[in-house]
Amino acid sequence: MKIRLKLNGSWREFEISNDDTLLHVLRDELRLTGTKRGCGNGECGACTVILDGETVTSCLVLAASVDGSSITTIEGISPQRGLHPIQEGLVANGGVQCGFCTPGFVVSAYDFLSKRESFTMDELKRALSGNLCRCTGYKKIVEGVVAGAETMGKEIEND
Amino acid sequence: MIKRFLNISDLESLLKAKSEYGSKCKILAGGTDLVVRMKADMIDPDTILSIRNIDEMKGIIKGKDGTVIGALTSHTSIEENALIRKQHYPLYQGVYEIGSPQIRNMGTLGGNIANASPSGDTIAPLMVMGAKIRLMSRSKERLVPVDKFFKGPGKTVMADDEIIHSVIVPAGFNKKNSGFIKAGLRKALSIAVVSVGWSLKDDKLTLAFGGAAPIVTVAEIRKDCSAAELKKKVLNAISPISDLRASKGYREQVILNLVNSVMEALN
Ligand SMILES: Cc1cc2nc3c(=O)[nH]c(=O)nc-3n(C[C@H](O)[C@H](O)[C@H](O)COP(=O)(O)OP(=O)(O)OC[C@H]3O[C@@H](n4cnc5c(N)ncnc54)[C@H](O)[C@@H]3O)c2cc1C
């Protein structure tokens, strides 16, 4: 079937099959390979994208069901040149090792931060709890996101 | 292979399609159970009825017999709703515990109920509040009390042409007289090992046990009953299994510990 998606700001139309996941369409048809395929079962968050304003694991979304929707991937968050403040924060704080989980974390953090002016550390940790990392042990990821949030002018409240 | 994929955007078309395709079709709501099963080759539906665009099945409103929650309401919307937190505290705690932010954004109340997992985190909360499930088909509509809805793991009283339209939950369940606790292996992304929902009305304590029998089960006891009687009633109500996540004895003990922590909080 044919579907239309507003992908990172521009409408696109393409043919998919009924069984295709959104992750498959993004990576293998559209070559937007920033979105990663990890577990394929909704457990790791590597495939996180923003669908109509909310984060989802694209490995569990059937593309046929989101005809007409708006989707933001890591490619839509990262600027053409340079890095988004969240990405800069992660790099500067050692929050990236193998980097496989990084796009998913950035998408979750971006969605969380763009919806509020201030947050507590507990809220931030909960917002990132659907993303797994095998390398860093999370502490540096959280520190990196906090650094990015500060650059974005967000305030951190006490828990 | 999905032969037919229908994006449905109104209730009437859904009921019509459900009566036409019956057992050959599967409803797709958030997909967090269905797509996982399809990928694991556990099911291979011929027709998918995708309902994510049926707005009239989303939302939370105050009705005269309680709060009406549309089956397509996401766990995130339930968690963020003030009425739920004030009047249906166990459900707030139940959805708070589900999976991860992404899973809570996608997953729906109707999907959690229809899936009929003994560890579905909305079920014990709905049981202790005496919720009713509104089922609809093209020809009729009926209300089923949640404790009469489940037949076994993955099995419910729903007929092939029926859908869950909404859930009606009596109000008055706050932090002081009700709750839900879950003992999971890991905070995010674990399906509960076991869980306990509870509510207190006058002297009567209603307990519901998740992950402790083929379906969520309920026990009613007096608040001031003896420790021995309490233990007996709880163990009678549950029949946990041993599997790779935990043994039967471990599950029984964790349930008893959860119940004890409820009793302590009450006294
Ligand atoms: C990584 C991960 C973690 C999870 N963690 C938890 C957890 O902690 N606790 C928990 O309880 N669950 C958990 N789940 C399971 C799942 O997310 C929930 O059960 C969710 O509520 C299912 O809703 P859905 O809308 O995604 O259902 P779907 O997958 O869309 O549907 C599930 C079933 O219900 C049927 N259905 C859906 N809506 C209706 C309706 N309105 N009428 C009739 N039938 C309907 C479908 O046909 C299908 O058979 C987890 C799942 C994943 C992948």
Ligand code: FES
């Ligand atoms: S690949 Fe989607 S959650 Fe792991």
Ligand code: FES
């Ligand atoms: S940096 Fe390797 S998985 Fe996170």
